[in-house]
Amino acid sequence: MKVLQKRIPAEAEEYAVLHLHAQDVATDRLVRYLEQEYFRAVRLLCRKGDQTVPVDCENVCCIETEGEVLRVCTMDDVLTLPERLYQVQRLLPQSFVQAARGVLVNLDRIECFEPLPNGLIRARLANQEYVYISRKYARELRERLKEGTL
Template identity: 35%
Template sequence: MRVEIEKIESKIPESVKLMVHEETESIHRLAEFIEQENFRYMLLSCQKDDKIYQVQCREIYYIESLMEVQYIHMKDEIYCTRRRLYELERILPPEFVRASKSVLLNMAKVNQYKPIAGGIMMAEFENGDGTYISRKYLKGLRAKIKEGLL
């Protein structure tokens, strides 16, 4: 099956047109999935205290990699996963961007960006937490902000 994606201006409402040979139950489920925008609210499996949890990606502030474990920082909780950062970067929604070699940042959760000496920036969140954005990734982050991808 072929998929076409067309970028439109932000003032035009987004829509999807499914052109199918036959209306099946799976096509109706796909249409419902799209209409309810479930693709925007992906769940991620992670662990804490030897228990497995499903967290909503939109509630993640940032993901930090330390010693082959990825720590998922939420408002009041920290979970972990063994999935590699590059795998998470590939499957997470577009508001997640690389902020440094070891951090993925959810731009939708950032309250403010503050410049720090040496060309790096600090992203601060509503819960008082924060993470650094390295010079290497700053240009890509600025481009996403200017494109209005959030």
């Protein structure tokens, strides 16, 4: 697909025009990606000891509730975030889904899924940790996988 870019003045509204042969699930996903501006990087201001560290969401494997703070797991570090899960969830891109009551997982960081006999799904993350996706959220995950909307 050929991509053309044109610079516009800073005060003008940005827009995209797509010239497509047909509309399908993939093009709908692209439109949603553009409309919701998922391409703009989201950074979380996490804590590591006494320091505040910006973390790009694309580097986050999962976010788990741990007491009054969130535990943010990246490829090679674990940081904390003094926020509520629902507040952070609103900021995150579509690749983050609820895996369990206090857990968000980045689908882009899942290496493999393993369905378990009890209806849970065990997912191995890129940082070699495991996350269990509860039955409640496994159904939504399966539907998104079938639709190809991840």
